[in-house]
Amino acid sequence: MEFTPPPYSLNSLKQIHRALFSQVYSWAGEVRFSAISKDETRFCSPERIAPEAAREFTKMGAVGWFEGYSRTDLVVAVAESYGTLNVVHPFREGNGRTQRILFEWLIVNAGYSINWELVDSEEWVNANIRSYLGDDGWLAHIFDRCIGEPITESEAL
Numbered sequence: 001m002e003f004t005p006p007p008y009s010l011n012s013l014k015q016i017h018r019a020l021f022s023q024v025y026s027w028a029g030e031v032r033f034s035a036i037s038k039d040e041t042r043f044c045s046p047e048r049i050a051p052e053a054a055r056e057f058t059k060m061g062a063v064g065w066f067e068g069y070s071r072t073d074l075v076v077a078v079a080e081s082y083g084t085l086n087v088v089h090p091f092r093e094g095n096g097r098t099q100r101i102l103f104e105w106l107i108v109n110a111g112y113s114i115n116w117e118l119v120d121s122e123e124w125v126n127a128n129i130r131s132y133l134g135d136d137g138w139l140a141h142i143f144d145r146c147i148g149e150p151i152t153e154s155e156a157l
């Protein structure tokens with residue numbers, strides 16, 4: 001998918017979801033209206049999806065979408081926001097793929113590259129569970145590995 005700059009919102013996630021899954025799900029791009037859980041994790045109740053997403057996107061907008069952050073600060077901020085939006089889990093299925101595209105845009109917009117291939121799905125899911133339980137450190141550890149060095153002007157050209 002083509003990079004899209006901020007501002008981002010729940011609508012951005014819906015657009016990404018629709019682009020990814022419109023051939024697969026009739027409800028692609030639509031927020032779920034039933035409760036869902038995975039293992040011990042109970043995701044956001046349907047009526048809280050819009051307000052909780054708005055709260056997190058407002059927070060990211062208020063800090064300028066992490067633009068100008070040092071790599072260290074970016075890693076921590078992105079881990080926290082990723083974990084929060086994962087718990088919002090707007091869609092019945094496809095949340096991981098949708099959210100990773102949005103975070104790729106956020107990270108690239110902040111001036112860094114991201115390589116998701118440096119994490120496997122077991123470690124990733126575990127880190128998301130830890131985040132749900134209140135510790136974003138595991139996600140931060142993964143982002144520290146997957147986020148590259150600042151993109152230089154010559155690379156961007």
Ligand SMILES: Nc1ncnc2c1ncn2[C@@H]1O[C@H](COP(=O)(O)OP(=O)(O)OP(=O)(O)O)[C@@H](O)[C@H]1O
Pocket residue numbers: 038039040041086091092093094095096097098121124125128129132
């Ligand atoms: N037990 C759990 N607790 C919290 N978050 C979880 C748990 N299991 C998975 N996740 C998160 O949910 C995502 C999977 O959600 P979903 O199945 O809706 O999307 P997906 O696109 O099919 O996922 P993926 O491509 O990441 O496997 C994972 O990427 C992870 O971030």
Ligand SMILES: [Mg+2]
Pocket residue numbers: 093094095
């Ligand atoms: Mg899935």
